[in-house]
Amino acid sequence: MPKADTRIQKKNQAAILSAALVVFSQFGFRGSTLDQVADEAGLSKPNLLYYFPSKEAIYTTLLARLLENWLEPLKNIKADGDPVEELLAYATHKLEMSQHFPRESRLFANEIIQGAPRIGEVLRGELRELLGELAIVINGWAEAGKIRPVDPYHLIFSIWAVTQHYADFDVQVRAILGDADPFEGAHAHIEAMLRALLTPAGSNP
Amino acid sequence: MPKADTRIQKKNQAAILSAALVVFSQFGFRGSTLDQVADEAGLSKPNLLYYFPSKEAIYTTLLARLLENWLEPLKNIKADGDPVEELLAYATHKLEMSQHFPRESRLFANEIIQGAPRIGEVLRGELRELLGELAIVINGWAEAGKIRPVDPYHLIFSIWAVTQHYADFDVQVRAILGDADPFEGAHAHIEAMLRALLTPAGSNP
DNA sequence: CGTGCCTTTGACCAGTTGGTCAAATATCGC
DNA sequence: GCGATATTTGACCAACTGGTCAAAGGCACG
Numbered sequence: 286m287p288k289a290d291t292r293i294q295k296k297n298q299a300a301i302l303s304a305a306l307v308v309f310s311q312f313g314f315r316g317s318t319l320d321q322v323a324d325e326a327g328l329s330k331p332n333l334l335y336y337f338p339s340k341e342a343i344y345t346t347l348l349a350r351l352l353e354n355w356l357e358p359l360k361n362i363k364a365d366g367d368p369v370e371e372l373l374a375y376a377t378h379k380l381e382m383s384q385h386f387p388r389e390s391r392l393f394a395n396e397i398i399q400g401a402p403r404i405g406e407v408l409r410g411e412l413r414e415l416l417g418e419l420a421i422v423i424n425g426w427a428e429a430g431k432i433r434p435v436d437p438y439h440l441i442f443s444i445w446a447v448t449q450h451y452a453d454f455d456v457q458v459r460a461i462l463g464d465a466d467p468f469e470g471a472h473a474h475i476e477a478m479l480r481a482l483l484t485p486a487g488s489n490p
Numbered sequence: 491m492p493k494a495d496t497r498i499q500k501k502n503q504a505a506i507l508s509a510a511l512v513v514f515s516q517f518g519f520r521g522s523t524l525d526q527v528a529d530e531a532g533l534s535k536p537n538l539l540y541y542f543p544s545k546e547a548i549y550t551t552l553l554a555r556l557l558e559n560w561l562e563p564l565k566n567i568k569a570d571g572d573p574v575e576e577l578l579a580y581a582t583h584k585l586e587m588s589q590h591f592p593r594e595s596r597l598f599a600n601e602i603i604q605g606a607p608r609i610g611e612v613l614r615g616e617l618r619e620l621l622g623e624l625a626i627v628i629n630g631w632a633e634a635g636k637i638r639p640v641d642p643y644h645l646i647f648s649i650w651a652v653t654q655h656y657a658d659f660d661v662q663v664r665a666i667l668g669d670a671d672p673f674e675g676a677h678a679h680i681e682a683m684l685r686a687l688l689t690p691a692g693s694n695p
Numbered sequence: 696c697g698t699g700c701c702t703t704t705g706a707c708c709a710g711t712t713g714g715t716c717a718a719a720t721a722t723c724g725c
Numbered sequence: 726g727c728g729a730t731a732t733t734t735g736a737c738c739a740a741c742t743g744g745t746c747a748a749a750g751g752c753a754c755g
Contacts (some may be wrong), residue, residue, distance in 0.1 A: 316520030437678035446655030
């Protein structure tokens with residue numbers, strides 16, 4: 286077990302996690318093998334296990350790292366900003382994550398579909414609390430007449446659903462759109478949808 | 491290899507497919523084992539392979555059956571109906587499928603996330619064509635001023651995304667909502683979203 | 696250039712995997 | 726109740742799985 290992080294350790298750990306992301310995001314935890322990960326990382330299987338104690342450890346390291354990036358942007362929604370623009374910025378950020386880090390999204394999707402055996406606690410704990418606070422903010426906006434009244438939870442669900450769809454169902458989206466870039470149209474559509482839903486009646490820019 | 495379908499054959503094949511749906515929808519093809527399926531079905535592993543030639547065959551049978559139910563409701567959208575109501579009915583139907591057949595949704599999601607190795611052809615063929623026709627209908631509605639102008643493809647994507655989210659991410663949704671039934675709020679929210687997006691300016695019911 | 700530590704690997708292991716097969720057992724038409 | 730046929734299963738197999746380990750190969754530093 287390495288204590289300090291030498292150059293070579295950093296390099297190999299990064300290579301392993303990167304390879305593991307590729308493999309786990311496609312096949313899920315149980316469907317992936319250490320040989321696949323080792324192959325993808327260009328290392329031997331025993332060498333993987335020199336840097337990580339087990340397959341499980343690689344996977345959970347990946348998940349933990351992901352959860353940080355997952356929860357953080359939620360906290361950036363400012364109660365004193367313009368409501369529609371705040372929510373739009375969040376949705377745009379999530380869509381860009383789908384565009385640039387689709388594997389992370391698929392890894393997460395795999396874990397949730399599997400029943401979230403390793404992150405259920407986080408979902409029922411930190412995430413739930415975070416969303417509770419956000420719901421209060423959104424409800425405040427609605428009561429102040431700054432947005433139309435909406436269910437804050439289902440609003441967030443729909444933002445998650447639509448943005449992650451472009452990463453998780455990438456193959457399907459591209460099968461239908463052909464050569465066109467999905468993300469341009471996606472952004473415009475999501476913006477239109479959120480503005481239509483949220484902009485209070487009587488607002489004419 | 492059974493030729494005719496006796497009572498016992500129908501029963502066992504149904505039991506196998508039902509068990510396979512439970513297992514495959516949770517762990518994906520590679521993450522599932524025949525022993526799991528056999529256990530769930532209450533049969534021995536060699537007995538499974540008496541009714542189906544391989545693990546692969548069970549899985550593809552499940553997928554083929556699923557695709558039928560998946561594509562059919564798309565065809566029920568009538569060009570001469572009321573646009574908003576037609577699309578709303580479709581979304582409602584999809585949401586009800588998420589509610590009552592979440593495993594089917596997760597099986598499909600697993601297959602797509604995996605890269606759709608077994609149904610890529612259908613996506614690029616039948617599904618794409620079907621959506622092409624639907625896009626023409628929706629564009630027609632927009633040109634006739636019956637709905638606001640929208641990208642028909644991304645509109646459908648967002649309906650798929652939001653409705654399937656409640657099946658595929660069921661665990662996450664319930665972790666956040668607690669005891670509340672997700673589907674009541676979901677239906678109301680989706681209806682509100684679609685009406686806001688689609689109802690042309692100046693329509694006041 | 697040698698010594699101590701970090702890194703890498705080939706050989707190996709026990710358990711699991713999808714799948715086979717011959718023999719046993721149940722079912723059905725007569 | 727009998728023979729033919731359909732169904733079920735225990736024993737088995739080769740390939741693969743996650744993981745171990747001792748030995749070998751590099752590397753840095755005196």
